Amino acid sequence: xxxxxxxxxxxxxxxxxxxxxxxxxxxxxxxxxxxxxxxxxxxxxxxxxxxxxxxxxxxxxxxxxxxxxxxxxxxxxxxxxxxxxxxxxxxxxxxxxxxxxxxxxxxxxxxxxxxxxxxxxxxxxxxxxxxxxxxxxxxxxxxxxxxxxxxxxxxxxxxxxxxxxxxxxxxxxxxxxxxxxxxxxxxxxxxxxxxxxxxxxxxxxxxxxxxxxxxxxxxxxxxxxxxxxxxxxxxxxxxxxxxxxxxxxxxxxxxxxxxxxxxxxxxxxxxxxxxxxxxxxxxxxxxxxxxxxxxxxxxxxxxxxxxxxxxxxxxxxxxxxxxxxxxxxxxxxxxxxxxxxxxxxxxxxxxxxxxxxxxxxxxxxxxxxxxxxxxxxxxxxxxxxxxxxxxxxxxxxxxxxxxxxxxxxxxxxxxxxxxxxxxxxxxxxxxxxxxxxxxxxxxxxxxxxxxxxxxxxxxxxxxxxxxxxxxxxxxxxxxxxxxxxxx
Numbered sequence: 001x002x003x004x005x006x007x008x009x010x011x012x013x014x015x016x017x018x019x020x021x022x023x024x025x026x027x028x029x030x031x032x033x034x035x036x037x038x039x040x041x042x043x044x045x046x047x048x049x050x051x052x053x054x055x056x057x058x059x060x061x062x063x064x065x066x067x068x069x070x071x072x073x074x075x076x077x078x079x080x081x082x083x084x085x086x087x088x089x090x091x092x093x094x095x096x097x098x099x100x101x102x103x104x105x106x107x108x109x110x111x112x113x114x115x116x117x118x119x120x121x122x123x124x125x126x127x128x129x130x131x132x133x134x135x136x137x138x139x140x141x142x143x144x145x146x147x148x149x150x151x152x153x154x155x156x157x158x159x160x161x162x163x164x165x166x167x168x169x170x171x172x173x174x175x176x177x178x179x180x181x182x183x184x185x186x187x188x189x190x191x192x193x194x195x196x197x198x199x200x201x202x203x204x205x206x207x208x209x210x211x212x213x214x215x216x217x218x219x220x221x222x223x224x225x226x227x228x229x230x231x232x233x234x235x236x237x238x239x240x241x242x243x244x245x246x247x248x249x250x251x252x253x254x255x256x257x258x259x260x261x262x263x264x265x266x267x268x269x270x271x272x273x274x275x276x277x278x279x280x281x282x283x284x285x286x287x288x289x290x291x292x293x294x295x296x297x298x299x300x301x302x303x304x305x306x307x308x309x310x311x312x313x314x315x316x317x318x319x320x321x322x323x324x325x326x327x328x329x330x331x332x333x334x335x336x337x338x339x340x341x342x343x344x345x346x347x348x349x350x351x352x353x354x355x356x357x358x359x360x361x362x363x364x365x366x367x368x369x370x371x372x373x374x375x376x377x378x379x380x381x382x383x384x385x386x387x388x389x390x391x392x393x394x395x396x397x398x399x400x401x402x403x404x405x406x407x408x409x410x411x412x413x414x415x416x417x418x419x420x421x422x423x424x425x426x427x428x429x430x431x432x433x434x435x436x437x438x439x440x441x442x443x444x445x446x447x448x449x450x451x452x453x454x455x456x457x458x459x460x461x462x463x464x465x466x467x468x469x470x471x472x473x474x475x476x477x478x479x480x481x482x483x484x485x486x487x
Contacts, residue, residue, distance in 0.1 A: 003107065003121055006121065006125050006165050007103065009125075009129070010100070010128035010129075010134070011096065014096045015137035016382050017134050017137075018089060018092040018093065018095075018134060019089065020383075020387055021139060021383065021386065022387060022390060022443075023088055024139070024286060024408070024443055024444075025409040025444060027141065027413070028417075029047065030073060030141065031074070031413075031417075032046055032047040032066075032092050032412070033074040033078075034074040034075070034077035035086060038086075038454045040455075042064065043066050043071075043227070044062060044065055046063050047409045047422075049368070049422050049431055049433070050431075051424065052426065054425070056241050056245050057238075059236075059238065060235030060237045061231050061233075065231050065234055067238035068239055070142075070180070070181050070183055072142075072145075072178060072181040073145055073183070076145065077285060089142070092140050094141060099136070099431070100137075101148040101149075102137075102151050102152075102448075104152075105148060105154070105428075106123055106339055107120045107121070108120070108371060110347075110455050113310055113311050114197075114347060117270040118350050119347055120346075122350060123342050123347075126346060127339065129374045129375060129378070130374055131282075131285075131378050132335050133339070143185075143336070145179075145182050146182040146185060146189075147186075149175050149176070149179035149189075149338055150175075150192075153174075153175035153176035153193050154189065154196065157193060158169075158170070158310075160172075161326065166212060167211060169197070169212045170213075170216075171214040172193055172197075173193065173216050174216040176189055177220050178219045180220075181224065182349070185322050185326065187243060188321035192315075193316040197213075199313055200310070218313075245326060246326060246328065247325065248260070248323060248324045248326070248327045253481065255327075259327050259328065260323050263328075263427040264334070268331055269282045270283045270286075271283055282371060284370065285374060287294070288366060288370045289341040289342065292342075292345025292347070293341055293345070295347075295352070302347065308347060315344070319336070319337060322336055354474075386479060388476075389477065392414070392478055393428070393477050394411070394439060394480045394482050395411055397482060398482070399415060403436025403437060403485075405421075405422070405439065406424055406433075406435035406447070407437075408419075411422040425449060426463070427466065438482075439481070440480065441479060442479050446481075449463055
């Protein structure tokens with residue numbers, strides 16, 4: 001009954017967030033190949049202009065082949081769209097589904113590892129109201145899918161390892177491989193599964209188990225390899241460009257501390273330099289999670305339990321791998337860290353409750369404070385209604401008006417994934433295309449265009465000159481400024 005209430009709570013929050021969160025470019029970028037596969041049998045990202053490279057990205061051949069991301073998420077979207085229909089909400093509902101699977105995975109995993117239903121329920125409850133977890137479950141990116149498949153891989157291994165090791169290896173490795181072909185960060189779950197398998201069953205492993213473990217990866221690599229062979233040069237440019245510069249700078253301790261401690265945790269939980277006012281209260285969440293993790297690490301009675309030791313091994317292997325892979329500490333990857341922090345906090349909370357070292361009323365107050373801050377953070381985002389207040393007025397103005405629109409790709413969910421909708425922050429400087437409407441969003445274009453003044457001065461002069469001479473602002477919703485070509 002308790003877990004059913006938690007599931008319903010999670011669904012309610014995730015659906016409200018899905019209908020409130022401001023769309024962003026990634027959601028359209030990753031839907032575009034799925035829609036092209038359905039409509040034309042190709043797998044290109046047609047909404048993104050090939051000249052619109054950014055940072056180290058190289059988008060050569062992007063309209064014909066999508067190589068810069070792993071293939072499984074857009075393939076899953078294509079299958080989902082055939083059942084649900086095509087639209088922003090349809091894409092986001094897929095993430096809600098993956099969120100349910102992730103909840104099941106960590107609930108079941110903790111029941112197995114701790115043997116305590118209360119720990120599993122508490123962890124599931126903490127995740128159901130966590131602002132990071134619910135955000136990832138309500139936007140159309142692949143992070144929740146990767147977390148769900150990775151968590152399911154570990155859980156399935158734990159479920160079957162004693163009864164049938166061969167089945168445990170095959171099923172768990174198939175899920176881990178699927179996670180890896182969803183997003184490279186899921187390599188953390190693959191490493192965790194490898195560590196858990198060796199730690200628990202190294203004496204039982206035989207050659208057939210090794211072959212079973214490798215089969216899903218070989219099958220996935222073969223399928224992806226056939227697709228790569230259609231344009232191997234474009235693959236090297238696209239994926240190589242997207243992966244460049246992401247590894248952690250191990251030779252620079254100050255940079256490591258800044259990215260992995262300051263940016264990944266303190267900044268994400270309300271301590272970023274541009275965070276103001278009540279938003280800083282999110283640091284309470286991090287404080288409680290940190291206390292939970294430290295309790296499990298420092299209390300010998302806990303860390304020496306076989307199940308908790310497995311939990312710490314899996315968490316450590318996952319997170320260390322991901323930290324090495326991701327120097328930028330991007331906010332959408334935080335879900336992979338939160339699932340483990342919430343799990344350790346649940347273990348610590350039940351231990352303190354049973355041990356009696358702290359008054360139970362104090363523990364209840366800590367839990368209420370944690371849930372209260374999470375709820376206030378989520379409620380603030382929902383009540384802002386950014387989708388209806390800031391996004392929909394812009395697309396309503398543009399819909400049905402002839403001409404080329406240049407703006408961030410999420411506009412395509414309302415305007416259509418057509419040639420008249422072009423995502424190109426250089427506004428045609430390289431491509432030669434001339435827009436009739438320009439939409440400057442605060443997430444990307446408003447940040448990137450000023451940077452061209454130093455990096456690409458010719459591009460910047462072109463953009464400023466074109467907007468000043470040829471366009472006039474017709475709408476400002478806060479998140480978007482809409483410009484129309486002058487008569």
